[in-house]
Each structure stands twice: as C-alpha cells, then as structure tokens.
Amino acid sequence: MPMSETDEVIDELTRPIVKLLVALVGLFVLRFIAVNLPGVETQIPGLTRVTFGALAGAIISLVMVGIIVSFAREIEPRLNRVLSGPDHIVMDISEAVKYALFLAGILIAYNGLEGVIVPFLIPDPGPWVYDVVFLAMALAPTILIAQRIYRNIEEITDIITRQVKSATTIDVTCPSCSESVRANLEFCPECGDELPDRGSNVDAAATATCPDCGSDVRSGVSFCGSCGSNVTTGD
Numbered sequence: 001m002p003m004s005e006t007d008e009v010i011d012e013l014t015r016p017i018v019k020l021l022v023a024l025v026g027l028f029v030l031r032f033i034a035v036n037l038p039g040v041e042t043q044i045p046g047l048t049r050v051t052f053g054a055l056a057g058a059i060i061s062l063v064m065v066g067i068i069v070s071f072a073r074e075i076e077p078r079l080n081r082v083l084s085g086p087d088h089i090v091m092d093i094s095e096a097v098k099y100a101l102f103l104a105g106i107l108i109a110y111n112g113l114e115g116v117i118v119p120f121l122i123p124d125p126g127p128w129v130y131d132v133v134f135l136a137m138a139l140a141p142t143i144l145i146a147q148r149i150y151r152n153i154e155e156i157t158d159i160i161t162r163q164v165k166s167a168t169t170i171d172v173t174c175p176s177c178s179e180s181v182r183a184n185l186e187f188c189p190e191c192g193d194e195l196p197d198r199g200s201n202v203d204a205a206a207t208a209t210c211p212d213c214g215s216d217v218r219s220g221v222s223f224c225g226s227c228g229s230n231v232t233t234g235d
Helices: 005-034 052-082 087-121 128-150 153-168 198-205
Strands: 047-051 171-173 180-182
Touching: 005 052, 047 052, 047 087, 052 087, 087 128, 087 153, 128 153
Parallel strands: none
Antiparallel strands: 171 180
C-alpha cells in the first residue's frame, strides 16, 4: 500500500530521530559501564593525571559528539524538504535546529573531556581555562539560535503550527470519488468536489443536551459522555 503524504512527512523525520536516540542511549549506557568497571580509576602509565575511566569516557563522548554533528547535517536538508513556508523562514528553522544540536554536542564534550584535559591545566593556567573555552564555544550556536528564532518568531510559529496540524490530521473519504484525503482540506484534490464540513456535521450530530450537566449529547447515545447520566435521544 503506497504511503500517504502525511506518512512520508512523518517517516522523513522520525526515522533519523529514532536512530539518533537509539545510538545515544546505547552510548550513554556504554559510557556508564565503562567508567564504573573495576580498576578504571587506575592512572594510565605515562599519563599519571589521567585514569583509564576518564579516557574511556572521553572517547565515548567524542563518538557521541560525532553522531550528533552527523545527524545535525543530515536533518537540516530533511527539514528544508518537509516544512512548508517561505524559503528564508524554513531555512531559519532548520538552521536553528542544527545549531541546537551543535550546542548539545558541545555540552556533551564539555562533560566528557573534563577528566582528560583539566588535570593538565592544574596548577597553571588553571581549570578556569577549560570552562572559558567551552563557554565561548557554546555562546556561538546559542547566539545564532536566538538570532534565527526571534527575527521571524511569528512566521516560524505559524509554520510549525501548520506543519503539526498537517502531520496529525486524520483522513476522510471523498463522497464523490471515494478517494482518501486529508480531513483539513476543503476540496478533494482528485475530483475537485467540495468536501463535507466536519464542523457542521459535528454540530448537527449534537442534537440534544444532557439534562443534568447541559453538555451536548449525540443522537442515539444512551449515556452522557461528560457526567455519565442516563439520557434518551432520538435519531
């Protein structure tokens, strides 16, 4: 069965996201195990300030950073294809997501490399150098994210809202040609006939009110969906 447009949009984004999450969770578990194995607190010969655990954690952290950077470069063109709207707005959204992922990679590197770099900064020039360097690295993507979001915040909000509605809307059957189409459309893209107004149908179906709570009650039901009272409605 061919995939609908909505299914293609969802698949375009969800597969790489799920792949990233699975990889990161696996590496987090691996790093937790690696830094808690017996003997990993032993200092490496020749590198008396660095332990085996710190080195293992740093290597795994670098792998995680590489995966995040690769994903950021992969997801940017996907977002450009999937999102609908003015090109410059769509580009700002995809770039903001990319820089947010870069920022996440910097934070992971900051946490994972501390054990192999900071020992060599003591006593001089001091551990503060490590913090300042990573702070400067983190500020760059943070500023770029803020710039791209706030200069077009209204347009970006409209695009994301419209995209979420499009991806989560249900399908209905056209009464003229029997094709399955998105329920948020007003005309069938296959035959051009006007589709029924779902809002009107809902209002027409709610032909009575519950005598106890006053909620709308659909024709043919026996109990109120809001308070559970026994009601009698006709078709």
